[in-house]
Amino acid sequence: MRRPQRRAVAKQSRAKDGDEIRLLEAWIDAGKPLPGTKPPPPSEESSAANARVRARDVVAKAAAGDYSDYGASTRFDELPLSQKTKDALRKAGYKEMSEIQRAALPHALCGHDVLGAAKTGSGKTLAFVIPVIEKLYREKWSQEDGVGCIILSPTNDLAGQIWEVVRKVGKHHNFSGGAIVKRTGIEQEKERINSLNILVCTPGRKQILVLDEADQILDKNFKSQVDIILSQIPKARQTLLFSATQTKSVKDLARVSLKNPEYISVHEQASTATPDNLEQCAMIVPLEQKLNMLWSFIKRHLKSKILVFLSSVKQVKFVYEIFKKLRPGIPLKCMHGRMKYEVQQAIVAEFSESTSVLFSTDIFARGLDIGNVDWVVQVDCPESVALYIHRVGRTARYNKKGKSLIFLCPQEERMLEKLKATESKIPINVRKPKVEQLEQISQNVAAVLVKFPNLQQLGKRAFVTYLKSVYLQGDKEVFDLSRFSAENFAAYASSLGLPVTPKIRFVSHKKNVSKKDMKDIDVKQMKHKAEVIEINPQVNRDMLADDGPDDDILYPKKPNTDANIYGLDDILSPKVPGSDTHMEPEKIEELAARPLKKKKLKINMHRPVGTRVKYDDEGNAIDPLASLAEEVGPEDVIHKDKILQRYAEMLREMQEDDKEDKAQHKKSLHEKKFEKKMKLKRRRQEETDAVSDDSGSESDRNQNMSSKGKKKYLNNSDDDEGGDAAKGGDLLAQQEALALKLLGKMHD
Numbered sequence: 001m002r003r004p005q006r007r008a009v010a011k012q013s014r015a016k017d018g019d020e021i022r023l024l025e026a027w028i029d030a031g032k033p034l035p036g037t038k039p040p041p042p043s044e045e046s047s048a049a050n051a052r053v054r055a056r057d058v059v060a061k062a063a064a065g066d067y068s069d070y071g072a073s074t075r076f077d078e079l080p081l082s083q084k085t086k087d088a089l090r091k092a093g094y095k096e097m098s099e100i101q102r103a104a105l106p107h108a109l110c111g112h113d114v115l116g117a118a119k120t121g122s123g124k125t126l127a128f129v130i131p132v133i134e135k136l137y138r139e140k141w142s143q144e145d146g147v148g149c150i151i152l153s154p155t156n157d158l159a160g161q162i163w164e165v166v167r168k169v170g171k172h173h174n175f176s177g178g179a180i181v182k183r184t185g186i187e188q189e190k191e192r193i194n195s196l197n198i199l200v201c202t203p204g205r206k207q208i209l210v211l212d213e214a215d216q217i218l219d220k221n222f223k224s225q226v227d228i229i230l231s232q233i234p235k236a237r238q239t240l241l242f243s244a245t246q247t248k249s250v251k252d253l254a255r256v257s258l259k260n261p262e263y264i265s266v267h268e269q270a271s272t273a274t275p276d277n278l279e280q281c282a283m284i285v286p287l288e289q290k291l292n293m294l295w296s297f298i299k300r301h302l303k304s305k306i307l308v309f310l311s312s313v314k315q316v317k318f319v320y321e322i323f324k325k326l327r328p329g330i331p332l333k334c335m336h337g338r339m340k341y342e343v344q345q346a347i348v349a350e351f352s353e354s355t356s357v358l359f360s361t362d363i364f365a366r367g368l369d370i371g372n373v374d375w376v377v378q379v380d381c382p383e384s385v386a387l388y389i390h391r392v393g394r395t396a397r398y399n400k401k402g403k404s405l406i407f408l409c410p411q412e413e414r415m416l417e418k419l420k421a422t423e424s425k426i427p428i429n430v431r432k433p434k435v436e437q438l439e440q441i442s443q444n445v446a447a448v449l450v451k452f453p454n455l456q457q458l459g460k461r462a463f464v465t466y467l468k469s470v471y472l473q474g475d476k477e478v479f480d481l482s483r484f485s486a487e488n489f490a491a492y493a494s495s496l497g498l499p500v501t502p503k504i505r506f507v508s509h510k511k512n513v514s515k516k517d518m519k520d521i522d523v524k525q526m527k528h529k530a531e532v533i534e535i536n537p538q539v540n541r542d543m544l545a546d547d548g549p550d551d552d553i554l555y556p557k558k559p560n561t562d563a564n565i566y567g568l569d570d571i572l573s574p575k576v577p578g579s580d581t582h583m584e585p586e587k588i589e590e591l592a593a594r595p596l597k598k599k600k601l602k603i604n605m606h607r608p609v610g611t612r613v614k615y616d617d618e619g620n621a622i623d624p625l626a627s628l629a630e631e632v633g634p635e636d637v638i639h640k641d642k643i644l645q646r647y648a649e650m651l652r653e654m655q656e657d658d659k660e661d662k663a664q665h666k667k668s669l670h671e672k673k674f675e676k677k678m679k680l681k682r683r684r685q686e687e688t689d690a691v692s693d694d695s696g697s698e699s700d701r702n703q704n705m706s707s708k709g710k711k712k713y714l715n716n717s718d719d720d721e722g723g724d725a726a727k728g729g730d731l732l733a734q735q736e737a738l739a740l741k742l743l744g745k746m747h748d
């Protein structure tokens, strides 16, 4: 009895959908905006109550065949959208449209191609998700119809986030969909992909094509994958491209075959390219002071949610591990592309909910939508103004307030000029930090490295990868290693707690380095520098000179301007009245969040050196290196000579390690050379044998020899590059064939 009843309900529902679809199509067609038009400014009389009445009016009129011009709508419920979508939007709290949504939705709904540009956090995701869902609904797309839309995004996290929005808005519809985010398992995913209607994925795979962060998707890093997708999807499709920094390259646009696209750039006339509620500052910070500056900043903002950008995975890992050991008094997290997707998701969720500091690579720079980030701190210079805009756009999202701070080395001041240039439209203030208030943590970092030798390795790699990243940057006006002196490198290594400056081999080993680039680093000079170990590198006072009263980044003056910061600061870092925060270089630093408490000093002589933060009778933290002393008196807890002695030992150990490394390297080179020689010898022997066996003509013989020789060369395992390239080529060919097969099947 039940089945016929259910069938009847389904039939009824289909009929209802059919009626709604006819109404929507007629409405969309009758009221569609003219190409190239923008919505008029919203009218004044748009109170919530008025808006609701107006929305009901619009729908009632449409039902009666009197179709309004929806291009002027300000609310989602005034648009020709299905009831299911409207219900989902209302439940999610979306009522009023943002500027980009008002401008793009009417065009996208009536099938125009769109090239949309709007500031970060301005709601571009809904501007493409709604038309996708509506188009598939109006076309009665079902599971059996396979993939109806591909949304391409540059990272897995972003794909996951977009999928969540699709799910939220499409929850009353019957589409299937998902985010394909795993790097492996495509074979297993095949079945699933074929049954999905909306596919959110990173480039690797199709009717409506959406490119989020379009300028990045179309750049050279994704070229081969995107070209495969573009070659497989029908040209008769709708294409939507969105980004905060939209591509204007004709070549890019030709590649995606846009047909008379609507170029919608809602903030083109705006005076700034970044959100209006974003307060932006820059500080000139010498390379060797960056870590101190970051630490001091974090210590002063213990109640804020801070996103910190660093240039490489190694940097992120190193800074995270070191700061974790030094315990600044705020939870720390880190995020980079080498983490499993599930772990990344968990970190994003945790960071969304709690006050903490998240150290991240640029995997987080674009698109990710995390609520209430107070500060974005760019410790390492972004590769371009566009990347700067995306990074700072992780805060001040959708009418919320936010602040950003960028550290630039004096050698990177050209970036500051670029940011301040009129065409960049970035309102950025330059602040000078107060040197006497900068906490020097190099000793503490060095102590941590003594205890955790694996961190020493990480520190070395962080050092090298940072310099490598600068070296490999394309914009040589900003990134030029020759502007850094050997002293800069040594001081930087020292600031990372490294007793010697690691060697930078990549400079001389890089094949495509131009002669000019080779001059960029005076390698010899750098080699000499290693012996200088500064325990307390002096701050470049000119650079960090006090610049009067307007610096409120590290040390906000008015408690009211950032009440949280000051309140917490008073508890955690009690200052002796009158002494303020001034610190002499030798002065013991306070490292951990502890209330004032009388404590007996106990030193465990069996613990590894420099390991735990200890407190004196006053409750002040004692520098970890103080535990090197055999006896600790109340006045003199730091035995500088012991520290120096330990450093000298470390230096000796590292030099010995280095010697061993070199010997090992030399030995392995020697072995390789010998092996190669032997192989060559064997080959010649075989060839001689072959010639003596051969009864063919001279030319045949030559041919045989050369082809034989060639084959051997390709298979020669000694030749890493040739072997890898061949393997890489095979792999690429296999992947392309697989992708083509997969897409071909989906298309069928």
Ligand SMILES: Nc1ncnc2c1ncn2[C@@H]1O[C@H](COP(=O)(O)OP(=O)(O)OP(=O)(O)O)[C@@H](O)[C@H]1O
Residues within 6 Å of the ligand: 093, 094, 095, 096, 097, 098, 101, 118, 119, 120, 121, 122, 123, 124, 125, 126, 243, 244, 366, 367, 368, 369, 393, 394, 397, 398
């Ligand atoms: N009409 C709206 N009403 C209220 N909130 C909205 C509206 N549209 C979007 N939002 C919210 O604004 C935030 C930012 O939106 P979204 O992530 O789409 O920004 P974006 O323009 O894509 O930013 P980015 O360029 O950084 O990727 C999200 O939290 C989203 O839920």
